[in-house]
Amino acid sequence: MADHLPPLAALRALEAAARHGSFTRAAAELNVTQSAISHQIRHLESLWGLALFGRSGRPLTLTANGAALAPVARDFFARLSMTLESLRDDDVSGPLKISTTESFALTWLVPRLSDFNQRHPEIDVWISTTDHRVDFAINDVDLAIRVGDGVYPGLHSSLLLREYVFPVCSTQLVERLGKPQTPADLERYPLLLRNDDNRTTNWDRWLVAAGVPDLPLHHGPRFANSNMALQAAIAGQGVALVRSAHVDGNLSAAGLVRLFDIHCLADLAYYLVHPEGAQTTARIAAFSAWIQAETAQSQQRYDREVAPLTGAGNNP
Amino acid sequence: MADHLPPLAALRALEAAARHGSFTRAAAELNVTQSAISHQIRHLESLWGLALFGRSGRPLTLTANGAALAPVARDFFARLSMTLESLRDDDVSGPLKISTTESFALTWLVPRLSDFNQRHPEIDVWISTTDHRVDFAINDVDLAIRVGDGVYPGLHSSLLLREYVFPVCSTQLVERLGKPQTPADLERYPLLLRNDDNRTTNWDRWLVAAGVPDLPLHHGPRFANSNMALQAAIAGQGVALVRSAHVDGNLSAAGLVRLFDIHCLADLAYYLVHPEGAQTTARIAAFSAWIQAETAQSQQRYDREVAPLTGAGNNP
DNA sequence: GCATATCATGAGTTAATATTCATGTAATTA
DNA sequence: TAATTACATGAATATTAACTCATGATATGC
Structure with missing residues (x-):
């Protein structure tokens, strides 16, 4: 923006002139002289180094530049006055x-x-x-x-929030069954899955990221939602795939450990x-x-x- | 907007202060003193009669008003500079x-x-x-x-464009079969319909508007699109339902007459x-x-x- | 070609804005 | 409590914006 902000009144002039296709009528609407509008537009043109109106033919025409910039001003004025108005009405009453x-x-x-x-x-x-x-x-x-x-x-x-998914299990489970060394070892652990509409895409994606896309997913119980799967993991029932927001930095507080340093973006x-x-x-x-x-x-x-x-x- | 436009520089200050949550840091970003920012914000607050920042607690907080207005300024600056940039790149080359x-x-x-x-x-x-x-x-x-x-x-x-639909036929047809006096008379005239996906909703709606919702629609040939139906009407083959843009004021030039003064909005x-x-x-x-x-x-x-x-x- | 309408422009004026400086005040932290 | 940090404020000033006026330039239509 070259540090020089366009004067707002000039944008107002641009908007009105574009809408009316005439400096004279724009001037009438804004209660100033035609000269004022001409100056404002000229100011913008030199500020931006762009032609905004074509003055050759008599019916004043917007150039393509003007056609692109006028709506920017128009939308801004509209949104500003809408916002101010609704702030004044101020319906802070309800929750x-x-x-x-x-x-x-x-x-x-x-x-x-x-x-x-x-x-x-x-x-x-x-x-x-x-x-x-x-x-x-x-x-x-x-x-x-x-x-x-x-x-x-x-x-x-x-x-x-974009979330990452990665597998976790409880420390008890690690003590009982040992820590899986490679993703392929997961075949021997109960995996805790969601059952709604068979959406196991996150597991599929993670297994791809881990380099074992064909590992079977048929072990372990299934749960209604990922919260329940997480609770089951905390209770030591198996390995769950969790999303970042679900554990949000307090893995160890829940007695969970993260398995592998492999992650992928949640679907x-x-x-x-x-x-x-x-x-x-x-x-x-x-x-x-x-x-x-x-x-x-x-x-x-x-x-x-x-x-x-x-x-x-x-x-x- | 009370005739008083807010100075754009003040909006720039509001935007930066809201983003940083601090007048001092906003001042640093804009290369002015902290005092300048404070003045600008204060100016806006008195201009609009709204509190924009809560100054009681030490970490400066946006009020709800400020939270509503800051994005208005932010989006405007973003859109303006995007637009200016793409106008300067100017890829008028292709069609x-x-x-x-x-x-x-x-x-x-x-x-x-x-x-x-x-x-x-x-x-x-x-x-x-x-x-x-x-x-x-x-x-x-x-x-x-x-x-x-x-x-x-x-x-x-x-x-x-919102369009209206109404029936027309050629003057020849009127000469041959007489002009229908009421909408119910249309039963005796060949109606020219579109056949794609059985969409005759416009006819249905017009018949409702004309007060004869149950008039049967089984007469006449059917056409692939409304342009062909119109051509058939011009050729005197029957009554077509046309949309405003299709005839656009030159009905009589095509030898067509409008039947009835009943119209409805196209679907x-x-x-x-x-x-x-x-x-x-x-x-x-x-x-x-x-x-x-x-x-x-x-x-x-x-x-x-x-x-x-x-x-x-x-x-x- | 003349009347008319419309835009351009330079000079000059008024008003508003933008900003700094030097302090003051209030909250936070050590 | 002292030191620190951050915002507030009044006075003063340079700069810019926002106009008007008077006049010039250009195109349109009869």
């Missing part, structure tokens, strides 16, 4: 309703919520958990944190999802800003602690 | 590739293209027509104009579709701006000429 999965709430969100409450004591957070999609209109939810591929038609989504990631335009309300913006800062921190830790060897075994 | 349906190209777009060429002689427009969806990555297309419901996951879409509308972020290139922005202005004009004409009685028979 902020957040929907997420049970496992994310338990392992990641709830332990950190007190920090958010300290920063924003006036915002009352309600958390509801479902493992299924949420309809914002019907369920009366302000924000959702979902596991998925980030494609949510009609909604705005932003990536919160799905966490996204923050909300209806378009919802950023404009203060409570939602506050929570969004907070959770994005917090997840960025978590992500840094995972990248450092869980997956320090960049590219080693990653297959995204 | 602008536009994909649309055959009927829209024939009846609406091509007749108007000379106007675009006059305004932007440096932009070489190539049009390709398919009636199926287009994959931007694979088909090497810059922009698409599609008929649909506006939901295009992963793409940006904006409404271009689908035209959308301009492109990958997110593509607005930043000059050629695409120029075409977008142009076609949005042109369609807005068409829309006005349709609303005035085709559907002057607002709400009469509309069932959207």
